[in-house]
Amino acid sequence: DAKTTQPTSMDCAEGRAANLPCNHSTISGNEYVYWYRQIHSQGPQYIIHGLKNNETNEMASLIITEDRKSSTLILPHATLRDTAVYYCIVRVAGGFQKLVFGTGTRLLVSP
Amino acid sequence: GAVVSQHPSRVICKSGTSVKIECRSLDFQATTMFWYRQFPKQSLMLMATSNEGSKATYEQGVEKDKFLINHASLTLSTLTVTSAHPEDSSFYICSASKGQGDGYTFGSGTRLTVV
Numbered sequence: 001d002a003k004t005t006q007p008t009s010m011d012c013a014e015g016r017a018a019n020l021p022c023n024h025s026t027i028s029g030n031e032y033v034y035w036y037r038q039i040h041s042q043g044p045q046y047i048i049h050g051l052k053n054n055e056t057n058e059m060a061s062l063i064i065t066e067d068r069k070s071s072t073l074i075l076p077h078a079t080l081r082d083t084a085v086y087y088c089i090v091r092v093a094g095g096f097q098k099l100v101f102g103t104g105t106r107l108l109v110s111p
Numbered sequence: 112g113a114v115v116s117q118h119p120s121r122v123i124c125k126s127g128t129s130v131k132i133e134c135r136s137l138d139f140q141a142t143t144m145f146w147y148r149q150f151p152k153q154s155l156m157l158m159a160t161s162n163e164g165s166k167a168t169y170e171q172g173v174e175k176d177k178f179l180i181n182h183a184s185l186t187l188s189t190l191t192v193t194s195a196h197p198e199d200s201s202f203y204i205c206s207a208s209k210g211q212g213d214g215y216t217f218g219s220g221t222r223l224t225v226v
Contacts, residue, residue: 043117043204043217044155087154098145099206099215101155 004088009106012082018075020105022088025069030092033064034099035073037084044087044101047073078109114138115207117218124195124225132190132221134205140185141207145215146178149202161188195225 005023012018024033034049048055048062050071055062061074075082087104091097114137124130134144142163147155159180160168167180179191188207192199206217 038155041202041220041222043115043206043220045217046215085154098157098160100157101147103154 004090004102006086006088006102006105008103009108012075012078012107012109014080014109014111015077018078018082018107018109020073020075020086020088020107021070022073023070024088024090027068027090028092031090032092033062033068033071034089034091035060035062035086036089036099036101037082037086038104039081039084047086078107080109080111083107083109113209113216115141115205115216115218117205117221119221120219121222122224124223126196126225127194129191129193130195130223132192132203132205132223134188134190134207134218136186136207136216139207139209141188141209142185144182144188144205144207146180146188146190147204147206149204149220155204158190163188192223195223197225199223200225 032049032051035047036044038044048057048060050062050064064071085104085106087101116135116137118133122130144161146158148158149155157170158173161180161182163182163185169175177193182188202220202222204220206215208215
């Protein structure tokens with residue numbers, strides 16, 4: 001699976017949009033971009049995934065550049081409960097391929 | 112749907128004893144589950160892939176005789192830390208997938224402390 005690069009940490013004010021970038025310049029044509037987050041001392045939580053089109057669900061939006069070498073996870077109105085470590089992972093979809101976690105971005109949402 | 116239950120959530124054991132951690136898929140069948148370990152302020156490290164009805168596949172550097180994995184049914188995988196030592200103290204997390212493209216579901220983790 002392709003490697004990803006994320007900033008170590010980011011800050012965001014409560015109620016504002018949080019934009020978390022991820023670089024995946026070596027992504028292959030059949031690899032999807034997945035986002036998970038881990039709140040302190042809990043198991044990771046799936047957020048969203050996409051191939052090349054932008055995706056939106058009840059939690060977040062995922063914007064993937066046209067060349068697919070980078071993406072941005074957007075939390076439109078961050079709350080204090082969104083404080084967590086966010087992981088960007090690229091892998092082939094479906095099946096039972098293993099998920100390999102990088103270092104992620106520690107997002108701190110402040111009042 | 113897609114709930115994964117992990118038990119116990121927290122365990123303290125004496126050095127030299129063994130500890131078993133259970134991971135159950137509650138509302139789906141999981142032919143494959145994954146076990147991770149996470150040390151404080153670090154990312155999740157994949158330990159092994161657990162396959163129902165066959166031997167687990169361990170990642171490089173993980174001792175298979177120390178971390179015994181049994182995937183006895185389509186809804187249960189267990190990780191046994193044998194002859195635990197203080198350096199095995201960590202947060203252990205399992206995950207499972209329905210095999211579709213909508214991601215993996217993780218258990219809530221087990222905090223193991225070896226004293």
